[in-house]
Amino acid sequence: xIKESTTKSIPFATPTIYGQSSRPILILQLRPEDETxxxxxxxxxxxxxxxxxxVHRIRIEKSGIPEDLTLDNFSAVIVGGSPFDISTPxxxxxxxxxxxxxxxxxxxxxxxxxxxxFLGACSGNGLLGSYLGSSISTMYGEAVGCVTIHITEEGKxxxxxxxxxxxxxxxxxxxxxxxxxxxGATLLMTGLACxxxxxxxxxNVYATQFHPEGDxxxxxxxxxxxxxxxxxxxxxxxxxxxxxxxxxxxxxxKILQRFVNRYxx
Numbered sequence: 001x002i003k004e005s006t007t008k009s010i011p012f013a014t015p016t017i018y019g020q021s022s023r024p025i026l027i028l029q030l031r032p033e034d035e036t037x038x039x040x041x042x043x044x045x046x047x048x049x050x051x052x053x054x055v056h057r058i059r060i061e062k063s064g065i066p067e068d069l070t071l072d073n074f075s076a077v078i079v080g081g082s083p084f085d086i087s088t089p090x091x092x093x094x095x096x097x098x099x100x101x102x103x104x105x106x107x108x109x110x111x112x113x114x115x116x117x118f119l120g121a122c123s124g125n126g127l128l129g130s131y132l133g134s135s136i137s138t139m140y141g142e143a144v145g146c147v148t149i150h151i152t153e154e155g156k157x158x159x160x161x162x163x164x165x166x167x168x169x170x171x172x173x174x175x176x177x178x179x180x181x182x183x184g185a186t187l188l189m190t191g192l193a194c195x196x197x198x199x200x201x202x203x204n205v206y207a208t209q210f211h212p213e214g215d216x217x218x219x220x221x222x223x224x225x226x227x228x229x230x231x232x233x234x235x236x237x238x239x240x241x242x243x244x245x246x247x248x249x250x251x252x253x254k255i256l257q258r259f260v261n262r263y264x265x
Contacts, residue, residue: 144173
């Protein structure tokens with residue numbers, strides 16, 4: 001059973017002491033398949049050190065973000081991945097994808113202007129990057145798998161990455177990415193094949209191109225679910241599953257844990 005928030009609304013004018021809030025984290029998911037959505041949600045709970053009572057989950061792939069949703073009731077927002085591509089020509093986008101993109105623009109108006117705690121992974125990264133004016137294209141797409149990425153000098157100073165090694169392994173797979181770091185944002189992590197792997201806008205709004213909640217079990221499920229979605233050739237699925245099953249990404253998952261600890265404890 002998913003928690004429905006009963007917390008009394010708190011005006012944005014009230015100062016928030018991050019790390020000491022009892023309000024739930026809002027988790028927004030966009031995956032249309034029940035199995036992959038449920039697995040992603042379970043991974044967010046597991047690696048975030050969360051229980052269902054700590055979060056309010058909304059699957060927005062059917063009807064978008066509720067118009068009456070207010071951030072006042074939440075301590076932070078986490079957004080996962082999806083099969084939607086922002087770079088798809090507008091005429092080819094489904095009605096629900098167009099609605100979701102517009103809904104996020106409305107949500108980001110609140111998040112960015114108030115520096116409200118946010119962590120967007122993969123699709124969440126593209127949606128935030130697009131909102132901030134970065135072009136999103138297939139120039140820096142990466143095949144499904146485990147890759148090594150590098151922490152920038154600014155990244156080493158960030159609370160979510162402090163004390164990490166210079167390079168960490170992450171799980172990812174994406175057809176599109178930010179062509180460059182959004183204006184006004186701080187690049188925290190970069191890679192050889194895709195330069196914008198993690199960035200921050202303000203002090204509390206984060207995005208990752210990789211999946212901090214990712215693990216071998218979840219990626220095996222996603223590989224099966226999306227093998228006809230253009231991320232790779234269908235006949236490569238079994239080899240990709242074998243490859244990711246041999247990889248651990250503990251530092252990537254620690255990013256999610258630190259985000260939760262900082263904003264929802």
